Amino acid sequence: MDILMNALIKWLENSFAPKMSKVNNNIWVVTLKDSIMQTLPFIFLGSIFCCLAIIEDFVTLPFSFWTPFGWTMSKISLLVAFLIPFNYCEKKRYRKQRLIAGLTGMLLFMMVVTPEFIADGTVGFGHDSLGAGGMFVAILTGIVTSVIFGAFAKFTFFKDDSAVPDFVRQWFDALLPIGLTIVIGWVIVLILNVDIYKIIVNLFMPLQNGLNTLPGFTFFMFFTCFIYSMGISSWVLTPIGQPVRLASITTNLGLVAAGTATASNLLIYTEGLVYCTYMWVGGIGCTLPLVIMLMRSKSKELSSLGKACLVPGIFNINEPVIFGCIAWNPYLMVPMWLQGIIIPILTYVFTKFIALAPLPHVQFELWYAPYPIGTIMNIMSQGAGALIRALIFLVISVIVSSAIWYPFFKAYETKRVQEEQEKIAAK
């Protein structure tokens, strides 16, 4: 058994980890990931406004918190549309172009979503496409803009010794990429009436649908735990996961607003559900039970590790415990993988097949908030009965998770205690 594990780990170390390294250093992965992550403050702020909006279910106010929610959470695709070309130029060291690239990207995005606006007919800036719904579109327009600006970054109309003043040269050299981008958007979307927005949404629909099915959801959660168990940050999956999560919650909020939300039509794969309501108590892989086991351990090393990991763990930050005892440790990697398989399946079954645990009707995504605050914030709009069921399921989930950790933890603890005793005996 040990030999098998060691062989597996050697293989992972030598072939998988370097491939992840390639992925992690790819400029598009980095650009997309950074651009999405730079909007996190707006997402967190939006979550706070969403919480405050819950008050309106009980008290009538002369304004609504859904308005500032709309101006933060519901504008992130617009922000990402700026950030992708901006960050791309930064990474490629085309620093001079970064601002106009970002601005042009934003304009191209708005052109692409124009048909949606017109179809909607509502006054003002409140369309899903600017917020969570349009993330895939923002990514596409961002990439297109980046490629155009990247291609022109080295090009100039003028010779070095030209008599034309520098600032004029700069304008002209900027006109070409901006112009090309805008004209492309103009011709394709507004003249040829190709609804790019719909095309992109449909293109990514299989991905979005897939990650919300039982096998798709479970696989993605398992993969996250899998790479994390190798000490590789799962933020690399952001360009895939985040747009899907955001599209899911947008769909869900639409169903809730229309009054037609049910356990079977609500989508499961949302940030709020996975990181705040159920599942990952203490961080990805539900590590808080493990931290508590560590704290109470007979092994001196493990108990001091557990104590150091407790405070971050309460805030769902678990890099310390991952690096302290899980990463590349066969004893604890296996239960981590099991967490990635069993907990998602458990959650899927008990939210959608057996409607015990309610799915969130609001968008609270402050994953730093200790459990069960996130659970309460996400479910309380559905009433006390729903909240009680949610908390009951949360407890069940934590018990199952602990039962997975326990035997492996015990085996590991025995090994560590033995090593410690041998060290003392050798002295």
Add this chain to the structure above:
Amino acid sequence: MHLRSIHKLDMRKAPGMPGHKSYAEMEEKMANHNILLVCGSGASSGFMAANIRKAASARGLEWKVTARSESEILNYVEDIDCLMVGPHLESNLGVIEEDCEGYDIKVSLLTKEAYSKLNGELAVDQILEMFGEK
């Protein structure tokens, strides 16, 4: 002569004795570093930063330590002289080092030992070694 540096002198190491350092050398060695710690979202590195600040100030070091998401590195490259990266970002090191190109910044991964217990002392030791100030 700064009063601040007097308490760091080992008064037994008088001029001419082995291990003697002039006041100027002492000043130079205890540089005020501006350190950025990065992890995925700035959360775990935030805990680490707090512990490094504690450990550094206990040793009388006047360091500036900030923790951020690695997506924000380019906002800080002009200010910092040291970039410490969370070990789970090891496979991102290539792009991170590229971000720092052209700037006088020492880049390194925080060790797993230091990160797992959020051990500020170990991290301070690592940084001092990087700058040859141990």
